[in-house]
Amino acid sequence: MNNVSRRDFLRKAALVSGGCVTFLVLGPGEKGSASTGTIGGVPLEDYNWNEHRWAYLVDTTRCIGCGMCVKGCKEENLVPDGYVRTWVERYEIGEEGEGEVDSPDGALYGFQENVGHMKVAKSFFVPKICNHCEKPPCVQVCPVGATYRTRDGVVLVDSNYCVGCGYCVQACPYGARFITHDRSLSIAGIAQKCTLCYHRLVKGRTTACVEACPVGARQLADMRDTFDPVRKRILTERVGVLQPELLTEPQCFYIALDKEVR
Amino acid sequence: MIPEVLGYAFPNDIHITWSLMIVTYPYVTGLVAGAFIVSSLYHVFNRKELWPIGRFSLVASLAFMIVATWPLLNHLGQPQRAMSIMITPNPSSAMAGFGLAYNWYLMILVLEVWFVFRKDIVLMARQSRGLKRTVFATLALGTYDISDAALAKDHKIVTVLAAIGIPSACFLHGYVGFLFGAIKANPWWSTALMPIIFLFSAIVSGIAAMILMYQVAMLLKGLPIVRETVATMVRWLWLFMILTVTLELLEIITLAYESAEEWEIISLLLTTRLAFSFFSVQLVFGSLIPFILLMITVLLGGQMKPRVQNILAAAASFILLIQVFSMRWNVVIGGQLFSKSLKGLRDPFQPRFFEKEGILATIVIIVAPLVLLVLFEKVLPMFRSVEEAYAAGRLTEDESTGA
Numbered sequence: 001m002n003n004v005s006r007r008d009f010l011r012k013a014a015l016v017s018g019g020c021v022t023f024l025v026l027g028p029g030e031k032g033s034a035s036t037g038t039i040g041g042v043p044l045e046d047y048n049w050n051e052h053r054w055a056y057l058v059d060t061t062r063c064i065g066c067g068m069c070v071k072g073c074k075e076e077n078l079v080p081d082g083y084v085r086t087w088v089e090r091y092e093i094g095e096e097g098e099g100e101v102d103s104p105d106g107a108l109y110g111f112q113e114n115v116g117h118m119k120v121a122k123s124f125f126v127p128k129i130c131n132h133c134e135k136p137p138c139v140q141v142c143p144v145g146a147t148y149r150t151r152d153g154v155v156l157v158d159s160n161y162c163v164g165c166g167y168c169v170q171a172c173p174y175g176a177r178f179i180t181h182d183r184s185l186s187i188a189g190i191a192q193k194c195t196l197c198y199h200r201l202v203k204g205r206t207t208a209c210v211e212a213c214p215v216g217a218r219q220l221a222d223m224r225d226t227f228d229p230v231r232k233r234i235l236t237e238r239v240g241v242l243q244p245e246l247l248t249e250p251q252c253f254y255i256a257l258d259k260e261v262r
Numbered sequence: 263m264i265p266e267v268l269g270y271a272f273p274n275d276i277h278i279t280w281s282l283m284i285v286t287y288p289y290v291t292g293l294v295a296g297a298f299i300v301s302s303l304y305h306v307f308n309r310k311e312l313w314p315i316g317r318f319s320l321v322a323s324l325a326f327m328i329v330a331t332w333p334l335l336n337h338l339g340q341p342q343r344a345m346s347i348m349i350t351p352n353p354s355s356a357m358a359g360f361g362l363a364y365n366w367y368l369m370i371l372v373l374e375v376w377f378v379f380r381k382d383i384v385l386m387a388r389q390s391r392g393l394k395r396t397v398f399a400t401l402a403l404g405t406y407d408i409s410d411a412a413l414a415k416d417h418k419i420v421t422v423l424a425a426i427g428i429p430s431a432c433f434l435h436g437y438v439g440f441l442f443g444a445i446k447a448n449p450w451w452s453t454a455l456m457p458i459i460f461l462f463s464a465i466v467s468g469i470a471a472m473i474l475m476y477q478v479a480m481l482l483k484g485l486p487i488v489r490e491t492v493a494t495m496v497r498w499l500w501l502f503m504i505l506t507v508t509l510e511l512l513e514i515i516t517l518a519y520e521s522a523e524e525w526e527i528i529s530l531l532l533t534t535r536l537a538f539s540f541f542s543v544q545l546v547f548g549s550l551i552p553f554i555l556l557m558i559t560v561l562l563g564g565q566m567k568p569r570v571q572n573i574l575a576a577a578a579s580f581i582l583l584i585q586v587f588s589m590r591w592n593v594v595i596g597g598q599l600f601s602k603s604l605k606g607l608r609d610p611f612q613p614r615f616f617e618k619e620g621i622l623a624t625i626v627i628i629v630a631p632l633v634l635l636v637l638f639e640k641v642l643p644m645f646r647s648v649e650e651a652y653a654a655g656r657l658t659e660d661e662s663t664g665a
Contacts, residue, residue, distance in 0.1 A: 084273045101270035101605055128272075137447060143360070144343070145352035163346060164339015166279040167357050173447035175272030175602050179279055179339060181618075189339020246446055262603055 047202040052152040053223040054196055056129060056252040057230050057239070062217035063125040065090055067110040072212030074108065076197065080185055083178045084108075085194040086129040086209050091260055094118045099260055126261050127218055129209065130155060130176040130194035131242060131250030138168035138177060138193075147191065153223075153251055154196045164189035173243050174250075196220075265609040268534075271601030276608045278598050281619040283337035285594045286627050288438045288460060289467070289587055290330045293631070295435040296468010297323035298371070298427055300495070305374075305424040311494040317378055318479065318644040319472050324371045325631040325638060331364070332627050337619060356437075356444045363437050367430045374423040376401075377416045379642045381408050401641070435464040442593060449524030449604075450531070450597040455513045459589075462506040467586040469499045470579035475632075477576055485648055486657050489568045496563070496575045500556040503582060507549045510589065527604045535599045535610050540592050548585025552578040 065088055073079060073086045087106030092114065093099045100118070104111065132155050139147050139155060146161035147168055157168075168191050169177045177193045197207035205211075210218045221230035233239075233255075240257035241250040254261075265276050297319045303309040304316035312319075335341045348361030376383075384406050387398035439460025442451040473495050480487045514532070517525055532540055555578040563571055595611050615621045638644070651657050 082277075087273050089270070101603070103270070103273055106273040137445075140354045141356060141445075142352055143355045143357035144346040144350055145355075161343070161346065162340060163343045165334075165337070165357065166339070167355070167441075169274075169279045170445055170598075171447055173602055175275045178274040178277065181339065191339075262605070 046204075049150055049152040051224060052201075054132070054153045054201065054251070055221040055223050055231070055234060056132070056196070057219045057221055057234055057255070058127050058129075058252065059217050059219070059255045060124055060126050060258075061256045062215045063088065063127055064215055064217075065107060065111045065125040066214065067107040068212040068214060069127060069209035069218055070106050070108045072208040073194075076200075076208035077195070079192075080180055080182065080187070083180060083192070085176075085192070086127065089126045089128060089261070090123070091126065091258060092118070092120045092123045093258075093260060095121045101260070122258075124256075124258065125217075126254075126258075127209075128174065128176075128242075129218075129252055130196070131174055131248065131252040132194075132196060134249035134251060135247060137171040137173065137246075137248055141167045141171040143167065150198075152201075154198055154201070155193070156195055156198060157191050157193060159187070159190045162190045164191065166191070173246050173248065267601075267606050267608050269601075269606035270603055271606035271608055272603050275598075275601035275603065275606075278595065278608075278611050280594055280598060281337065281611075282613045282621065282624050283333040283619045285587070285590045286624050287330065287333040287337075288435075288464075288594070289590050290326055290333065290627065290631070291438050292435055292460070292464030292467045292586065292590075293471050294323050294326040294330055294367075294468075295431040295461070295464040296466065296470075297326060297472055298431045298468070299465050300469055300472045300498075302424045302428050302431075303498070305378075305420055306428065309494060311488075311490040314488050314491050314645065314648045315472060315476050315495075317642075317647075318476065319468075320371075320375060320378060321638050321642055321644050322472065322475060322631070322635060323468075324375055325634040327368055327371055328634060329627055329630045332630070333624075336623060336627075356441050359437060363434050367427075367434050370423055370427045370430055374420055374427065375642070376403075377420045377423065380405075380416055381413060382643050382646065384408050397641075432461055436461045442597070447602055448597050450528055450600070451593065453513055453517075455509060456593075459506065459509045459513065462502060462509060463586045463589055465502045466499065466506050466582055469495055469502060470582040470586075473499065473575050473579040474583070475635075477572055479645070480648075483645060483649075485645065485652055487568070487572055488648075488657065489571065492572055492575050493559075493563050496556060496559050496571075496578075499575075499579065499582070500553075500560050503549070503552060503556065507545075507553070510544075510549075524604060527600045527607070531596060531600050531607060535607055536592055536596050539588050540596070543588040544585055544592055548581060548588055552581045552585070555581075 067088060070084060070087055073084075077085055079085050084106035087103050089101055089103045090107075090111050091099060091101050098118065100114075102111075132149075132153055134149075134153075136147075136149060136155050139149055142148075143165060144161055144163055146158045146163070147155065148158070149155050164179060166179050169179055177191055179191050180188055182188055197205075197209075200207060206220045207218075210220050219230045219233075221234055222228045223231050223234075225231060234253050237255060239253040239255055241253060242257075243262055244250075267276055300312065301316055301319035301323060304312040305320075335344055338344055347358060348365070351358035351361060380402070383398055383401045385408070387395060387402050387406070390398060436457040439457030442448075442460075443453060443456030445451045473492060476491070476495075477487055517528060555574050559566070559571055559574045559578070566574075599611065600607050613620050613624075617623075643649075648657075
């Protein structure tokens with residue numbers, strides 16, 4: 001049997017408690033980069049979130065309303081029926097300023113032609129997605145901090161921590177979030193939203209909606225990559241954001257945003 | 263089942279995320295605050311006329327408080343994680359304050375109930391035998407000192423607790439209004455008046471509930487209803503309902519007069535989807551009729567037979583309880599009937615009877631505090647002073663209903 005001297009015991013006790021304090025203060029969490037963690041089970045060896053900051057560009061003049069982006073997203077992310085993570089709106093504005101907006105099933109199947117209901121002065125499509133705001137109201141209101149903004153600028157939900165209160169759904173001014181209570185789905189009772197296909201980003205790929213768009217209306221920008229042409233467009237062209245008066249600082253930028261669009 | 267939409271709604275906005283449970287939650291919390299204000303009128307502000315219900319309203323407040331979390335737990339998508347809100351709150355969230363506000367107020371309520379009933383608990387522990395004795399001895403927490411000096415000290419502590427309780431009750435319910443008022447995405451909720459309206463309507467619902475529950479309790483126990491007690495509560499109820507309805511109207515009038523971007527959809531909401539529950543129920547049936555009933559009761563109370571006064575007061579109280587519920591409905595459900603596109607309204611929301619967050623669950627939650635009160639009555643003699651006065655023949659014809 002080992003005899004432990006009082007001095008020995010005290011020294012070891014001090015080491016152990018010091019270690020505990022260090023562990024609690026520095027924690028198992030932040031390591032300065034995501035390069036040692038996993039996301040959705042994917043190891044992140046080659047991805048450093050300090051080297052990226054994602055933004056999104058929508059060129060509304062290019063969108064043809066085919067709905068391929070909505071379909072691509074639905075298949076990639078298994079979005080349940082009746083809900084969307086991204087959608088496309090069609091605006092038709094008459095000569096008297098009267099307007100009509102629609103987005104049947106979020107434009108999952110594109111649009112049917114509207115015939116002869118009014119004299120259309122202008123018409124255009126507006127793809128919508130989570131704005132991954134710099135000051136996201138959803139993150140502000142989450143009572144448990146389950147929703148957060150990553151260092152590379154993506155607003156995500158920790159599905160192992162979300163309590164399913166729905167406060168974030170109410171707080172999002174853009175209708176980007178939803179929560180389903182259909183217990184046959186594994187995501188029931190957990191807030192859902194666009195992840196900017198984070199599982200693809202960390203592998204160096206673009207989002208499913210950007211990949212599906214046949215006309216380049218949707219584009220992903222890395223604001224930390226000085227050679228990124230999309231970043232250059234956002235910086236040099238005249239872009240708008242949705243509901244700027246709410247000061248959520250959306251990181252989804254629009255080219256040719258009409259005043260009718262909220 | 264996809265709801266019909268008038269105009270254009272964001273695709274995710276056609277779903278009602280906050281159901282009947284989130285209508286019930288502020289309703290029950292309001293009853294907590296309102297019942298406490300009634301008990302404080304007696305314990306702090308010395309409204310001696312309220313002596314028959316000083317203890318009753320305090321215990322009622324506790325009964326509502328215990329039930330207040332039920333609708334939330336039933337609503338949460340992951341109720342097993344509910345404690346995270348208290349253990350790891352996000353300080354920037356308005357909702358995270360709930361744990362603090364709720365526990366603080368629950369603590370004050372439990373302490374005040376204990377100090378108010380300490381003498382009775384000790385007496386019961388001394389008089390009874392067996393299991394009953396064990397229960398009361400446990401409730402006495404090991405102190406059996408009911409000397410005059412100790413009771414005087416108790417009385418002081420109760421006054422202090424009740425005094426702390428008033429701002430706490432206001433805070434708790436103002437906070438519930440703030441949950442809605444702080445959502446800048448929703449123009450129907452996001453007004454600075456929201457917490458104040460919630461607070462005042464809470465007081466209305468609390469006083470109304472106490473008027474009704476007091477009369478029912480007396481009928482069940484075969485005790486006379488004290489005329490002056492009802493008359494006093496009716497006066498307070500009248501005052502607070504006038505303030506509440508004024509605030510509710512001011513909010514709409516301001517929105518309408520400013521006619522900013524959101525008024526187009528809100529006016530459409532009020533005139534179509536909420537036409538019945540807002541104008542008919544909340545304003546005409548719920549506010550105008552009780553206003554007249556209470557005015558008659560207050561102004562002609564002296565000439566009225568006690569029985570007539572009690573019936574008028576009970577009718578006005580019952581209607582006001584419906585008014586406050588409809589106000590909660592119009593805020594919570596109304597705020598989700600229009601899309602944040604501000605261009606579309608969805609179908610009216612019709613909860614089902616048997617669904618998880620449906621009508622049956624709501625009825626259970628609203629009835630549960632009453633059941634709890636009946637159970638509490640077995641342990642805490644809420645009407646001891648009334649029973650003693652009646653037995654001693656001190657409740658005269660003039661004070662009672664003559665029942």
